Structures are given as C-alpha cells and as structure tokens.
Amino acid sequence: xxxxxxxxxxxxxETGTPVTLRCHQTENHRYMxxxxxxxxxxxxxxxxSYGVKDTDKGEVSDGYSVSRSKTEDFLLTLESATxxxxxxxxxxxxxxxxxxxxxxxxxxxxxxx
Amino acid sequence: xxxxxxxxxxxSVFKGAPVELKCNYSYSGSPELFWYVQYSRQRLQLLLRHIxxxxxxxxxADLNKGETSFHLKxxxxxxxxxAMYYCALNxxxxxxxxxxxxxxxxxx
Numbered sequence: 001x002x003x004x005x006x007x008x009x010x011x012x013x014e015t016g017t018p019v020t021l022r023c024h025q026t027e028n029h030r031y032m033x034x035x036x037x038x039x040x041x042x043x044x045x046x047x048x049s050y051g052v053k054d055t056d057k058g059e060v061s062d063g064y065s066v067s068r069s070k071t072e073d074f075l076l077t078l079e080s081a082t083x084x085x086x087x088x089x090x091x092x093x094x095x096x097x098x099x100x101x102x103x104x105x106x107x108x109x110x111x112x113x
Numbered sequence: 114x115x116x117x118x119x120x121x122x123x124x125s126v127f128k129g130a131p132v133e134l135k136c137n138y139s140y141s142g143s144p145e146l147f148w149y150v151q152y153s154r155q156r157l158q159l160l161l162r163h164i165x166x167x168x169x170x171x172x173x174a175d176l177n178k179g180e181t182s183f184h185l186k187x188x189x190x191x192x193x194x195x196a197m198y199y200c201a202l203n204x205x206x207x208x209x210x211x212x213x214x215x216x217x218x219x220x221x
Contacts (some may be wrong), residue, residue, distance in 0.1 A: 033205050040122065042199055043157075050207065053117040058208075090157065097165070100145050102205035104157040 003027045004105040006091050012111045019078040021108050023091030025071075031094035032074040033102060034058075034066060036087040043090065049074055081112045115140040117202050119212035126190050127220050134185040134215045136174075136200030145203040146183040148174055149211075160198070161185070170194070178193045190219045 013019050013107040023032060029058035030051055035043040045058030047066040055066050058070075061086060065077045078085055088109050116139045126132055138144060148160040160169055163176045163183060174185045183200060200212040 025203075033208075035211075040117075040213055042213040045208065045212075048208070094207060099162065100207070100209070101147055101159050101162055102209055103159065104149075106156045 004091060004093060004103060006105040006108050008108060009106065010109045012113060013081050014113055015024045015082060016080050019081050019110065021076045021078075021089055021091075021094075021110070023074045023076070023105055025074075025093050027093075027095075028071050029093045029095055030071075032068065033092040033094075034064075034076045035092065036060065036085075036108065037090060037107070038087050041052075046089075048090065077112075081110075083112050086110060086112045115167070115204050115210050117199075117200050117210050118152055119200055119211035121215050123216045123218065125218045131188050132187045132190045132194070132217065132219075134198050134200075134217065136183045136185065136212060138181050138183065138200075138202050139212060140171075140181075140202060140204060146174075146176060146205070146221060147198040147201045147209070148172070148185050149195045149201060150196050151199070157199065167181075169189070177196075190217075192219045192221060195219045200206055 002041045005024045007022045026075040033063040044060045046064050049055045049068040088107050090107050091105040116175045146161045146163045149157045150160045151157045161174050172187045199214045
C-alpha cells in the first residue's frame, strides 16, 4: 500500500461547512495527488503537490484548496461543501525514483447533505 | 490534450469466457500506459504497465500505437476478476489521465 493512509475514511457533513481530508505517507515521496472518483467520470485530478509548499491545480480544482506543510502530509479542504462534492476522494503518490505509475490510498467517502 | 476512452461502462461475461476491456487513447507523443483494478470499495491497485510487458493474474495488454489502443485481455475469466478497471496514460510528465472505467462482472 506504499504507506499511504487517509483520514477520515467516511464523513457526512452539511452543505456550507468546511471539510478537511488528510493524506499521510510514510516514505517521503515528493509527488502527492488528490483525485475524486465519480461514476462515469473515472478519476479526476483535483490538486497535486511536487514538494513542501509546492502545489498546483488539476482538472477539477474549483471549490477545493490544498496545503502541504510537511513532506508526509497533504491536506485537501473543501472550503464550503456542496452536494456536488459528494464523492470518493483518493490520495496518491508517485514513487521516486521510479516510473510514472501512482499508488493510491484507501479513499475517503464524503457525503454532503 | 491527452484523453483516455473506455467505451464500455459495463462488461458482463461468464466464468471461463475470454475477456477484453477496451482502452483507446489520444496523445501525439510516446505515451506510457497503465491498467489499474479496483475491487469492491478498495483502493486502486496497479495491474499492468505497458513497458513491462508482464502478465499479472492472467491479464495481458499490448500497446498498439497504430490504433492508439491498450486493450486488457484475459483468456479465461474468473469470478474473482469482477472489479472496476481503469486505463491510465502518462505523457512523460508527472500526471496520469484516467479513463472513465469499465465494470467487469464475471457470472458463475
């Protein structure tokens, strides 16, 4: 599992509340990613990080922000949760050195009511 | 821009039948392609990478640059193969582009 954990694993929250999801890795890899998984859309990249304090937007970044103050932690924040953000969120890492494949965390199932 | 298309959302076969999950991509350079598998409510796991030309759990995939395809095949499906399968493309950067996924159901 490449030492990747996510917390919480499940969360139910109300529309308009802020939510923070955490991704933690134990192997000090440089690249970390946040995806959302929705039926019919596969996985879509929200944000990614290429180092401490170095982040960039992905395909579906609106309504999300990220922070990476330590190599091992990558946080995803929904600033004001909406029902359209109900999804399963996966964190991933790219192992360095190595190829371009990514390894995924167990996922967080978020429901916004 | 790169794109990955998995034309079948659902593929249903009987145990022992051959399986082919289709993946087509659009990219002008030399892509690196992967297949990932996700068993029920679990994390995505890397199944195959095209550069390795390996066979994992009986699955193989060949990159066809002329047809821009990377179809996943298995000669005899097993019930435990039932899962969600994703094709993904890397453009020599540090990002992967995923297809929409195909759910494989293997019936007894």
